[in-house]
Amino acid sequence: MVSNADVIRTLERIADLLEIRGENTFKVRAYRQAAERVENLDRPLHDIAAADGGLRSVEGFGAAIAGKMAELIAEGRSSYLERLEAEIPPTLVDILALPGMGPRTVARLWRDVGITTVDELDHAARSGQLDGLPRIGARSIERIVAALDARAQRGGDPPPRRDRSALVSLAQSLRDVLAAHPAAQRVEVAGSFRRERESCGDLDLLVATDDAPVVLIAFAAVPQVEQVLARGATKSSVHIDGGFQVDCRAVAPQAFGAALQYFTGSQAHNVRLRGRALRMGLTLNEYGVFRTDDGTRVAGETEEDVYATLGLPWIPPQRREDPAEIDAAARAPVAMEV
DNA sequence: TTAGTATT
């Protein structure tokens, strides 16, 4: 029996391989989006396949994807995926999973150096085989080796997610540390933690401040920090507590609402919200809502402002996952103009 | 400045 999880894995695998192959980003996105739609289903897909509308009734499933997934459900295999795997070494997906490794680099390592596995990459990186490749300098090789070492230490497993319950105290203590900084005016934990997901891949902290660089320097210097992954003018990423990633974003107080909205996500929610803004002649980013024509800022101080400007009631973070949520909220009478 | 990757 093919489970929804199997279908999701297949769709994501197809997307990864297409991406390495350099396929049209719209096509790649279609497979990713289809996977995401399946994730949000509350029914087994094989059930839907057998019912009236069939797989085409699943949002994000057009003729091509529905056909391929129908085969997967009926036969337990996808001939399309098998053809892709014959063309593109499927072990490249493991390389793609390394942090800092994207489809362009993976494709180049394969085509130009013949690297197809993590072990081959490890050997090549340490033996100087990557030296002199365009766009891969000494720093890049260092990063690759570090990523390989980290992966090896985990026995090849992907970076583990953590249960929400196991993160509560870490989140609280980081929040307290930042809040104690004299330049920090307000601190919130955002991201999947704020959306109350049961497991989180990282922690996202947002700080309102008039002096972002100083706050970010302080953040990166917190004693529990094991490694600073990046530190810029508005954003810093670190590893804490056994390689767990924590991202910190610092914004001006008048942008706090927009930044909180952005940083809370989900990504799909942000994309839908920003698309909605565009259709209204507005543009939404983490600094506010702006008129497309003259760039005037029309909202940003609070989340409520941001949603209201887009004709929506404030949507609770827990509900910012469901693709239908924005449409549902738009139909709610409360926030529509009085 | 650009390419690539990362972030929600």
Added chain:
DNA sequence: CATAATACTAAA
């Protein structure tokens, strides 16, 4: 035919 928007790093 289309595509959310932005930040950071390394390389050129």
